[in-house]
Amino acid sequence: MTAGSDPVFSSKSRAEFGASPPPRDHRRLEWDEALERVVAGLVPTWLGEDLGYECDWTSISLVAAEARAELDVVARAGGVVAGLAAAGIVAAGVDPRLEWSRAAKDGDVVSRGAIVARLAGPTRSILTAERTVLNVLGRMSGVATATRRLVDAVAGTHCRIYDTRKTVPGWRLLDKYAARAGGGWTHRIGLYDAILIKDNHLAAMAAAGSDPAAAVRRARDFVARTFPAERAAATVVEIELDSLDQLPAVLEAGPDIVLLDNMPAERLAAGIAIRNRLRPEVILEASGGVSPDTVGAIAATGIDRVSSGWPTHASPWLDVALDWGTATRSA
Known part of the structure; x- marks a missing residue:
C-alpha cells in the first residue's frame, strides 16, 4: 500500500467467510430485533452526553425551525462499513421526522468518498444527531475494517x-x-x-x-x-x-x-x-x-x-x- 492510498480489502460478503460452525460452537451474532432493542435502550444515554437535560442551543440559535436539509454520510477513508442500522436508530431517537436511508449495507467494502447513507429532515435535528450518528458509524466501521484485515x-x-x-x-x-x-x-x-x-x-x-x-x-x-x-x-x-x-x-x-x-x-x-x-x-x-x-x-x-x-x-x-x-x- 502506497502512502496516502486506501487499504485493499477482500470484497467477499460475510456469508462467504467460512462454512457453518461445528455443532458445539459459540452463537453467531447477527443484526436482529433483540439487537435493535439494545441499541434503542442505549440511545438516550448517548444523546444525553450531548444534550444533558437541555438541547442543542447552537442549532436553535442559528437555524430556522422550518429549515429542512438532506445530507450525505460519506466515508473519508476506505474500509468496511458497519453500524448503519444502529445509526438509523440514533437518528430516529433524535427526531422521528428524520429520514435515514442506507446507500450501503453492513459488511460492504467502501472506498474513500463513497456515500454510505443519507439523512434528511429538519435541519436542526440533523445537526443535533450528527456527532452521535457519526460516532456509532465510525466506531463500528473501524472494528469491522480491522477485523477484515485479520x-x-x-x-x-x-x-x-x-x-x-x-x-x-x-x-x-x-x-x-x-x-x-x-x-x-x-x-x-x-x-x-x-x-x-x-x-x-x-x-x-x-x-x-x-x-x-x-x-x-x-x-x-x-x-x-x-x-x-x-x-x-x-x-x-x-x-x-x-x-x-x-x-x-x-x-x-x-x-x-x-x-x-x-x-x-x-x-x-x-x-x-x-x-x-x-x-x-x-x-x-x-x-x-x-x-x-x-x-x-x-x-x-x-x-x-x-x-x-x-x-x-x-x-x-x-x-x-x-x-x-x-x-x-x-x-
Missing part, C-alpha cells in the same frame, strides 16, 4: 478469526456485531453463555490441588448436572493453556476447544501434532500477540481459529462525515 491475512487457510470480550463497556454486542460485519466469528458473548477456563481459574483450582484436566472434567460434569439437556449439549467447554505439557491430559478430558495462549508458531505446530494424534475432534485456538502482521504466520501453523481483541480495543475508527457540500437544503 480475515484477509489468513485467506487461503482454514483458520477463522474470532472476537473477544475486550469491548467497550456497554458496547459488547455492538462491538461483536461489528466484528461479524468484518467477516469475523463470534466468541462467547459473556460469562453466561459458555465455559472458558482461564489462567486464574486454573490457579484457583491448583490451590485446591486440582490440575487442568480435572478442571475440564469438573466443568463437564457441572454442565451435565445443572443445565437442561438441550442447553448442556450446546454449551461450549473451553480451556486456556500456556504450556503444551498440560495438553495431552487435557485432551483426554474432552474439552470442545483448547486455547493455546501466547505460544510461538513452532509451539502451536507442536500442539496441533499432539491434538491430531490424540483427539483430532478437539478445536485448537490461538490467542495472544495477534495483529495483522502476525496472524498470517499463526494461521499457517494449521491452527483452527484465532481469537483477537485487537479490532475492538486498538483499531482506529473509520473516518466518516456528514457532508453538507453535496446536500440539498430548503427553508
